[in-house]
Amino acid sequence: MTTAAIEVRGLHKSYDGRKVVDGVSFEVGEGEVFGILGPNGAGKTTTVECVEGLRTPDEGLVRVCGYDPAVRRAEVTRVLGVQLQESELQPKLTVREALDLYASFHERPADPHALAERLGLLPHLKVRFAKLSGGQKQRLFIALALIGDPRVVVLDELTTGLDPRARREVWSLVEAVRDSGVTVLLVTHFMEEAQRLCDRIAVLDRGRVAALDTPDGLIGRSGSAKEISFAAGTPVDPAELRALPGAVSVTTADGRTVVGGTDETVTAFVSLLARQGVTAHQLRVTDATLDDAYLDLTGNDHR
Numbered sequence: 001m002t003t004a005a006i007e008v009r010g011l012h013k014s015y016d017g018r019k020v021v022d023g024v025s026f027e028v029g030e031g032e033v034f035g036i037l038g039p040n041g042a043g044k045t046t047t048v049e050c051v052e053g054l055r056t057p058d059e060g061l062v063r064v065c066g067y068d069p070a071v072r073r074a075e076v077t078r079v080l081g082v083q084l085q086e087s088e089l090q091p092k093l094t095v096r097e098a099l100d101l102y103a104s105f106h107e108r109p110a111d112p113h114a115l116a117e118r119l120g121l122l123p124h125l126k127v128r129f130a131k132l133s134g135g136q137k138q139r140l141f142i143a144l145a146l147i148g149d150p151r152v153v154v155l156d157e158l159t160t161g162l163d164p165r166a167r168r169e170v171w172s173l174v175e176a177v178r179d180s181g182v183t184v185l186l187v188t189h190f191m192e193e194a195q196r197l198c199d200r201i202a203v204l205d206r207g208r209v210a211a212l213d214t215p216d217g218l219i220g221r222s223g224s225a226k227e228i229s230f231a232a233g234t235p236v237d238p239a240e241l242r243a244l245p246g247a248v249s250v251t252t253a254d255g256r257t258v259v260g261g262t263d264e265t266v267t268a269f270v271s272l273l274a275r276q277g278v279t280a281h282q283l284r285v286t287d288a289t290l291d292d293a294y295l296d297l298t299g300n301d302h303r
């Protein structure tokens, strides 16, 4: 039997008698990128801190590569890389000094120079942490999380505050980390990030797992997997649109009519246009996104 990289079963944690993690269970397989999504206060950080051994569960089982983080500190430090928070790094430390310092905490560290090269940090080795751009800081945090040559790495809100280009660069790095065989536990607020990077996602809501699935699986659970939209002036009877097989919604707003449905709805819509000899203006067919599924699951408009 293979050991899961991370196993969490029946996790409970309360603060001052208030339950913030209420029976969370999930397993992360080796080499997976596993996402934890959820609104503010859902219990994501508390769950991840129990995995890191920074908090002790009130109840439940947590294992990282088979080790209990609350008991086997040394082993877990060896196999688990944790992303630092900005406040934990001295502003005057240069990139090279930070890499060397954190390498010295580990028995068998990765080669700091090779890691700096992999993460595009070689040109910045002599730059002090405080002078790095947001994207460069995050690259350094990824490097420091990998400096102990871990089998599992926890990345918590890695791209918050980055511009779209820097965010995409960081995503490519996470993909490279995954390709090197390291298991990634990723906490994020960004749907696009979760959709692009994660093999599976646990959506936490009020301390519980509201859903656990692949991004496509989660999207499939939301009512409409496809959206057909076209200029509202197109002469198509809304009643006929509502009668299309698989159609779950028909709305008109901002000069466009939008039909939510399935692949079957798209096919039937095209046949309807052909039968009636109608040309739909500014026609677009798009896939539903994780956003739609997330809002359905959490009933919350936080992003």
Ligand SMILES: Nc1ncnc2c1ncn2[C@@H]1O[C@H](COP(=O)(O)OP(=O)(O)OP(=O)(O)O)[C@@H](O)[C@H]1O
Pocket (backbone or CB within 6 Å): 015, 016, 020, 038, 039, 040, 041, 042, 043, 044, 045, 046, 047
């Ligand atoms: N040390 C603590 N003492 C008391 N309450 C806490 C403590 N840490 C967290 N909480 C509370 O527990 C709840 C869950 O917090 P947690 O940080 O795990 O949620 P989260 O899903 O990570 O939220 P966010 O997205 O805002 O980071 C929140 O209501 C928070 O205020």
